[in-house]
Amino acid sequence: MPTSSRPSTSSGPSTTSDPAAPARRRAPVRFSALAAGALLAVCGLAAPASAGPAPTATASVVNLATNPGFEIPASSLADWGSIPGWRCTGGPTEATVTATAPHSGGSALVVTPASDDSNGECAQTVSVRPDTTYTASAWVRGTYVYLGATGTGRDVAPAWTASTDGGWQQLTTRFTTGPDARTVRLYVHGWYQQGPFAVDDVRVDGPAPTPATGAGSVPTGDRVVFLTVDDGWQRTPEAERFIADHRLPITAFPLPMPAAADPGFFRRVTAVPGSSVQDHSVSHQDLSRLPLAEQQVEICDARDSLTRLFGAAPTVFRPPYFAWNADTLQAAANCGIRTVLTANADFSWGASNVWHEGTLSPGDVVLLHWTDTLAADLQRALSAAEAAGLQPAGLASYLH
Numbered sequence: 001m002p003t004s005s006r007p008s009t010s011s012g013p014s015t016t017s018d019p020a021a022p023a024r025r026r027a028p029v030r031f032s033a034l035a036a037g038a039l040l041a042v043c044g045l046a047a048p049a050s051a052g053p054a055p056t057a058t059a060s061v062v063n064l065a066t067n068p069g070f071e072i073p074a075s076s077l078a079d080w081g082s083i084p085g086w087r088c089t090g091g092p093t094e095a096t097v098t099a100t101a102p103h104s105g106g107s108a109l110v111v112t113p114a115s116d117d118s119n120g121e122c123a124q125t126v127s128v129r130p131d132t133t134y135t136a137s138a139w140v141r142g143t144y145v146y147l148g149a150t151g152t153g154r155d156v157a158p159a160w161t162a163s164t165d166g167g168w169q170q171l172t173t174r175f176t177t178g179p180d181a182r183t184v185r186l187y188v189h190g191w192y193q194q195g196p197f198a199v200d201d202v203r204v205d206g207p208a209p210t211p212a213t214g215a216g217s218v219p220t221g222d223r224v225v226f227l228t229v230d231d232g233w234q235r236t237p238e239a240e241r242f243i244a245d246h247r248l249p250i251t252a253f254p255l256p257m258p259a260a261a262d263p264g265f266f267r268r269v270t271a272v273p274g275s276s277v278q279d280h281s282v283s284h285q286d287l288s289r290l291p292l293a294e295q296q297v298e299i300c301d302a303r304d305s306l307t308r309l310f311g312a313a314p315t316v317f318r319p320p321y322f323a324w325n326a327d328t329l330q331a332a333a334n335c336g337i338r339t340v341l342t343a344n345a346d347f348s349w350g351a352s353n354v355w356h357e358g359t360l361s362p363g364d365v366v367l368l369h370w371t372d373t374l375a376a377d378l379q380r381a382l383s384a385a386e387a388a389g390l391q392p393a394g395l396a397s398y399l400h
């Protein structure tokens with residue numbers, strides 16, 4: 001068993017050796033209304049993006065964990081209660097980032113279980129390949145601290161320590177994914193009534209996922225176009241009615257905050273078969289200005305939020321401002337995304353721009369936004385498609 005750092009102490013503080021917590025609680029989902037106005041002004045597009053760099057296809061061993069050193073500060077907009085990249089059952093009342101005595105860098109995670117029935121678990125979803133071996137490790141400080149993974153498709157023994165004697169100790173465990181595994185859930189936790197613990201420098205070492213594919217249209221000979229609608233701050237009954245009346249398959253790219261504000265709306269407007277809800281980042285920054293690790297937080301945290309709200313993990317990422325680079329393709333892949341999709345036509349806010357010669361063509365991706373002009377914008381896009389002999393189709397079934 002590859003649990004080299006398991007301490008010689010053979011029993012935990014509980015009568016059971018099962019480290020699974022009996023009473024997990026979900027952190028409350030909160031959102032900030034102030035973000036609506038702040039983001040409305042910045043969602044326009046100046047120009048279509050260039051083709052972007054070609055992906056590289058190396059499968060070197062990398063650390064797949066998101067925000068592994070707890071160095072990435074929380075976005076002021078992403079205030080729904082989690083540490084970037086992580087989801088802690090006790091929320092911000094239990095889990096905080098501290099600059100005091102980290103193992104490395106400038107910060108570490110400190111969890112102080114708030115009640116006797118909390119083990120202070122923090123976890124994240126890690127995208128993996130099937131039938132592949134990964135090594136997970138973390139530096140921890142405290143009493144009875146555990147590191148493990150679930151959802152691997154095979155049993156995994158967590159690594160744990162009875163005490164780190166006040167210093168830092170590295171826990172390491174290894175797992176091999178099952179034939180159907182696409183994600184695993186990596187967790188760290190303490191133990192009931194054992195006080196606070198600290199975590200830093202988490203690693204999930206394994207082969208890098210194949211970078212996502214960058215695309216501005218869909219390769220198909222079918223006479224179809226794809227209607228994609230971004231952001232989500234303005235949700236009008238007129239747009240909802242238009243989508244329902246015309247049975248339009250819609251690919252929605254809402255930001256997590258408007259999605260959490262009105263998940264019922266996004267469920268209704270993506271009710272037509274072929275529709276889906278996909279990833280558009282957390283805070284709508286120009287990702288090409290961010291290092292890979294911060295891009296990964298933006299894409300993975302939006303994925304987690306949308307997955308909780310709508311029950312399906314996104315597989316398509318729409319980069320804000322259509323700004324992306326090679327790191328975006330890798331960061332997206334690290335979050336389970338297979339396509340980074342821009343568009344080649346824009347019918348937002350009264351526009352009728354096709355960014356290639358001639359009229360709309362098979363496989364074109366049309367950009368729209370959830371605005372108060374959306375019903376009219378959809379009508380114009382639908383008329384342009386019909387004039388070209390094209391039908392709206394669902395994106396996800398064509399891409400993957």
Ligand SMILES: [Zn+2]
Binds near residue numbers: 231320
């Ligand atoms: Zn946007």
